[in-house]
Amino acid sequence: MSETSLNEVAVDGRSRGSNQSGLRAHNERAVLSLIRRHGELAKADIARRTGLSAQTASVIMRSLENESLVIRDQPRRGRVGQPSVPMRLNPDGVLSFGLKIGRRSSELVVMDFVGQIRSNRTIRYTYPRVSDIVAFVERGHKELTAEIAPVLRDRVIGLGVALPFDIWSWAEEIGAPPADVAPWRDFDAEAELSAITGLPVYAANDATAACAAENVFGGSDCANFVYFFIAAFAGGGLVINGDLVQGRLGNAGALGSLPIPRKDGGSGQLIEFASLNRLETAITESDGDPDLILDTEGDWSELSGTLDNWLNEASRGLAYAVLSACSVYDFEDAIIDGAMPRPILDRLVRQTRREYETLNRKGISPVRFRSGNVGVNARSLGAASLPLFARFLLDQRITSGEAG
Amino acid sequence: MSETSLNEVAVDGRSRGSNQSGLRAHNERAVLSLIRRHGELAKADIARRTGLSAQTASVIMRSLENESLVIRDQPRRGRVGQPSVPMRLNPDGVLSFGLKIGRRSSELVVMDFVGQIRSNRTIRYTYPRVSDIVAFVERGHKELTAEIAPVLRDRVIGLGVALPFDIWSWAEEIGAPPADVAPWRDFDAEAELSAITGLPVYAANDATAACAAENVFGGSDCANFVYFFIAAFAGGGLVINGDLVQGRLGNAGALGSLPIPRKDGGSGQLIEFASLNRLETAITESDGDPDLILDTEGDWSELSGTLDNWLNEASRGLAYAVLSACSVYDFEDAIIDGAMPRPILDRLVRQTRREYETLNRKGISPVRFRSGNVGVNARSLGAASLPLFARFLLDQRITSGEAG
DNA sequence: CTTTAAATCACTAAAAGTTATTTATTGCGA
DNA sequence: TCGCAATAAATAACTTTTAGTGATTTAAAG
Numbered sequence: 020m021s022e023t024s025l026n027e028v029a030v031d032g033r034s035r036g037s038n039q040s041g042l043r044a045h046n047e048r049a050v051l052s053l054i055r056r057h058g059e060l061a062k063a064d065i066a067r068r069t070g071l072s073a074q075t076a077s078v079i080m081r082s083l084e085n086e087s088l089v090i091r092d093q094p095r096r097g098r099v100g101q102p103s104v105p106m107r108l109n110p111d112g113v114l115s116f117g118l119k120i121g122r123r124s125s126e127l128v129v130m131d132f133v134g135q136i137r138s139n140r141t142i143r144y145t146y147p148r149v150s151d152i153v154a155f156v157e158r159g160h161k162e163l164t165a166e167i168a169p170v171l172r173d174r175v176i177g178l179g180v181a182l183p184f185d186i187w188s189w190a191e192e193i194g195a196p197p198a199d200v201a202p203w204r205d206f207d208a209e210a211e212l213s214a215i216t217g218l219p220v221y222a223a224n225d226a227t228a229a230c231a232a233e234n235v236f237g238g239s240d241c242a243n244f245v246y247f248f249i250a251a252f253a254g255g256g257l258v259i260n261g262d263l264v265q266g267r268l269g270n271a272g273a274l275g276s277l278p279i280p281r282k283d284g285g286s287g288q289l290i291e292f293a294s295l296n297r298l299e300t301a302i303t304e305s306d307g308d309p310d311l312i313l314d315t316e317g318d319w320s321e322l323s324g325t326l327d328n329w330l331n332e333a334s335r336g337l338a339y340a341v342l343s344a345c346s347v348y349d350f351e352d353a354i355i356d357g358a359m360p361r362p363i364l365d366r367l368v369r370q371t372r373r374e375y376e377t378l379n380r381k382g383i384s385p386v387r388f389r390s391g392n393v394g395v396n397a398r399s400l401g402a403a404s405l406p407l408f409a410r411f412l413l414d415q416r417i418t419s420g421e422a423g
Numbered sequence: 424m425s426e427t428s429l430n431e432v433a434v435d436g437r438s439r440g441s442n443q444s445g446l447r448a449h450n451e452r453a454v455l456s457l458i459r460r461h462g463e464l465a466k467a468d469i470a471r472r473t474g475l476s477a478q479t480a481s482v483i484m485r486s487l488e489n490e491s492l493v494i495r496d497q498p499r500r501g502r503v504g505q506p507s508v509p510m511r512l513n514p515d516g517v518l519s520f521g522l523k524i525g526r527r528s529s530e531l532v533v534m535d536f537v538g539q540i541r542s543n544r545t546i547r548y549t550y551p552r553v554s555d556i557v558a559f560v561e562r563g564h565k566e567l568t569a570e571i572a573p574v575l576r577d578r579v580i581g582l583g584v585a586l587p588f589d590i591w592s593w594a595e596e597i598g599a600p601p602a603d604v605a606p607w608r609d610f611d612a613e614a615e616l617s618a619i620t621g622l623p624v625y626a627a628n629d630a631t632a633a634c635a636a637e638n639v640f641g642g643s644d645c646a647n648f649v650y651f652f653i654a655a656f657a658g659g660g661l662v663i664n665g666d667l668v669q670g671r672l673g674n675a676g677a678l679g680s681l682p683i684p685r686k687d688g689g690s691g692q693l694i695e696f697a698s699l700n701r702l703e704t705a706i707t708e709s710d711g712d713p714d715l716i717l718d719t720e721g722d723w724s725e726l727s728g729t730l731d732n733w734l735n736e737a738s739r740g741l742a743y744a745v746l747s748a749c750s751v752y753d754f755e756d757a758i759i760d761g762a763m764p765r766p767i768l769d770r771l772v773r774q775t776r777r778e779y780e781t782l783n784r785k786g787i788s789p790v791r792f793r794s795g796n797v798g799v800n801a802r803s804l805g806a807a808s809l810p811l812f813a814r815f816l817l818d819q820r821i822t823s824g825e826a827g
Numbered sequence: 828c829t830t831t832a833a834a835t836c837a838c839t840a841a842a843a844g845t846t847a848t849t850t851a852t853t854g855c856g857a
Numbered sequence: 858t859c860g861c862a863a864t865a866a867a868t869a870a871c872t873t874t875t876a877g878t879g880a881t882t883t884a885a886a887g
Contacts, residue, residue: 033646033665034457034817036450036473036480038843039443039874046440046876053438063833069440072877076440077834094884100832101884185786242437243671245751257751261437264663267647268788270753276786277750278743280684286743288783339682339690346681347649347661347751349674379692382589382680384672413438442876443841450843467866476844481868498851504865505851829887836881844873853864 043079045413046071050079051088052261052413054108055133055235059092061103080106088112088132088411108132111171113411116163116178116218117403118156119225120147120186121358122193122251122296123313127159129167129175130403134236136396138166146195147186149202153211160216177219179405180208181228181398183252184270192296193251221405223265227272228401229393230256231263233354235404235412237392241352245344247274247337248397249357249367253294255340259348262413277343279336292336295358298322298329315358315395326363330370337367338374341386349384356391364390447483449817450475454483455492456665456817458512459537459639463496465507484510492516492536492815512536515575517815520567520582520622521807522560523629524551524590525762526597526655526700527717531563533571533579534807538640540800542570550599551590553606557615564620581623583809584612585632585802587656588674596700597655625809627669631676632805633797634660635667637758639808639816641796645756649748651678651741652801653761653771657698659744663752666817681747683740696740699762702726702733719762719799730767734774741771742778745790753788760795768794 049069054060060068066076083089090109094102112132119126125147128139140159144151164172183189186203190196208222223231230246233239233256242261248254255274257264264271275290291297299309305325312319319326341353355368372388393400404412453473458464464472470480487493494513498506516536523530529551532543544563548555568576587593590607594600612626627635634650637643637660646665652658659678661668668675679694695701703713709729716723723730745757759772776792797804808816 034453036475049438071440099886266753270788280690284688286684343747349670384674503853
């Protein structure tokens with residue numbers, strides 16, 4: 020390709036043309052996404068399901084096998100005809116780093132191609148500071164890289180970062196001195212962490228990343244869902260046509276900002292009703308121990324009444340939020356996940372569904388409620404999956420035209 | 424292509440593969456969309472803007488010229504080098520029918536390739552009945568076809584229909600006997616109108632269709648906007664990455680159903696605040712003439728206080744609706760249009776912007792407000808543009824991979 | 828040993844890219 | 858003012874990449 024740094028005319032972002040390598044890349048992504056969703060598939064299955072010809076499917080699969088992205092399983096006998104050879108993703112095929120930055124802790128993980136966390140590091144704090152996080156990543160990246168088998172080290176394709184938007188504007192809520200969180204305003208995650216790790220860095224909103232994890236690893240077939248992740252803050256994400264929707268500025272699914280009608284008039288943001296920050300405040304006000312809710316394995320039974328009140332508020336807020344989201348787009352599922360014990364989450368989902376059914380849904384298509392399948396780790400896993408999206412997952416964009 | 428009606432395995436809707444004709448179709452759509460947006464472009468411009476090679480752009484343009492979809496303009500001299508030959512869409516290249524079904528009237532139009540309405544027919548009623556509409560389309564299609572120059576008759580590519588969702592559920596609001604609107608429940612627009620006209624039929628929600636018109640013919644460069652169309656009902660549409668979002672069930676942008684906080688607690692749907700139905704009711708209650716608002720050219724000055732009250736209510740509702748929509752997706756523009764005089768619409772937009780600025784926008788990306796450029800005809804125009812989407816417009820789906 | 832289905836080989840078709848060439852201008856120097 | 862260099866558009870000729878087709882091979886069931 021020639022030098023085009025001078026004389027280059029802005030290419031129109033909307034009406035991009037495509038070429039044959041784009042076509043092949045698309046088909047490879049389609050194949051990989053399909054295998055990921057089904058666990059394992061024979062070449063013939065892939066041809067049928069993608070609509071590609073058998074030959075094309077065969078060629079693509081062979082090349083993916085050569086790149087060690089897929090491996091062959093035991094041939095399946097028992098049916099008439101030549102046995103089919105199921106192919107599945109090679110867990111060692113690709114590795115990626117994921118960094119979750121939370122209100123009380125951060126986590127750095129190494130994830131393999133099938134979504135297993137291979138190893139991790141955690142740091143706790145009372146509130147997040149840029150300098151601490153950067154140091155943590157620098158040390159963690161070195162240590163975790165050392166733990167990766169040498170032959171696999173060049174399989175690492177990038178670092179994904181899940182971080183709350185506008186951390187600096189939440190100084191009061193998280194009890195941090197404004198001066199300490201101010202550096203977040205100028206923090207360029209892509210540039211600074213890429214300099215440290217030497218990896219391509221992909222950043223996303225934390226709840227959006229969690230949504231990505233639910234989409235890729237949640238094991239559900241639902242291709243259109245609205246997703247809520249309830250942690251210190253409440254946020255969300257969208258999946259439309261099977262693709263994570265990041266938004267024009269990466270701020271799609273800012274569901275924590277949804278205006279929720281108050282019972283006594285006016286409105287408040289969802290985050291004021293449905294965040295664990297809110298629960299923490301309520302616990303403190305009733306002289307309980309707010310650190311209890313950091314234990315996502317416990318049963319939170321000590322919280323009794325305070326928890327019940329929070330669940331009432333949160334579920335009412337979430338019900339309105341789902342209603343608003345479904346007015347904007349006709350989602351099939353509304354999925355709620357969060358940094359809390361499963362039984363509490365399930366109560367939250369049930370109660371939200373009940374609240375939802377009391378609301379005026381005229382003109383809205385029906386929606387199914389369920390809790391997330393990924394759970395507490397969704398943000399770290401989602402962060403680590405961001406580099407996969409960039410290379411191996413269908414993110415949007417299909418040339419139509421029936422193949423086959 | 425071989426017979427696959429038997430033995431056919433469901434092709435996976437998400438991970439479709441693609442082929443070379445899909446690639447070419449994509450590139451042709453990209454080229455046509457680009458020309459539409461820019462008015463006219465030389466082949467070399469197209470190559471630069473799509474990222475395609477000059478040769479490919481040339482080949483595609485020649486084939487589009489052969490199909491009479493584009494025509495060449497006067498060569499542009501005055502710059503060094505061979506003069507460039509700007510190409511533009513051929514207005515006669517494609518014709519389509521559009522049917523708007525409204526609460527008080529329906530309209531059938533013939534639209535050309537550049538969005539001009541060539542001719543039209545209108546029918547008025549107190550409420551819409553399936554049998555009347557069907558008869559109207561049958562007669563109108565015959566008459567309008569007769570008005571098309573014989574050589575252009577086979578350029579007609581389809582009929583688009585813009586109709587409110589769930590008409591039958593609004594019997595009370597539109598003052599119709601439930602038995603008279605019940606047939607809408609079983610009305611299959613695609614099948615029945617296709618049988619009458621012999622054309623492919625594409626149906627969409629009326630406000631979604633209006634949004635399509637704003638997107639294609641609005642002349643703005645904004646690729647991400649939320650759109651409201653205020654008529655008897657209030658509805659909306661979404662454009663993301665330059666593409667109309669229709670939704671899983673065609674019910675995306677059901678913005679009339681958005682829950683809006685009431686000042687005195689609880690919530691109501693946007694449509695209760697911001698529809699002309701609401702204004703009509705208010706006029707009737709204050710002993711005014713509700714038919715005044717059917718005159719979209721008038722100045723509505725007779726309505727004075729009633730109109731002011733409605734504008735207050737409507738703009739407050741719309742401000743909340745924009746806030747909710749922008750929490751779900753970070754739109755760049757919020758566009759409001761409707762079946763009302765321009766000056767009234769502009770007041771509505773200004774007041775909505777002011778209301779919006781009083782709301783809590785923490786965590787939300789900034790959004791621009793403006794009134795629609797298409798205006799009252801948006802639904803008819805949008806309906807007629809639906810067949811274009813099916814064939815000639817980039818609707819989604821780009822194979823990535825930098826061409827060139 | 829026939830039928831079936833997976834997988835692949837050898838070849839064709841379609842699309843886009845590359846390089847060189849043609850064409851029609853402007854602009855500049857003699 | 859003429860003529861030639863520079864420039865940019867357009868395209869012809871050819872190459873490369875990709876997918877599809879049809880025939881063939883393989884390995885199993887019945």
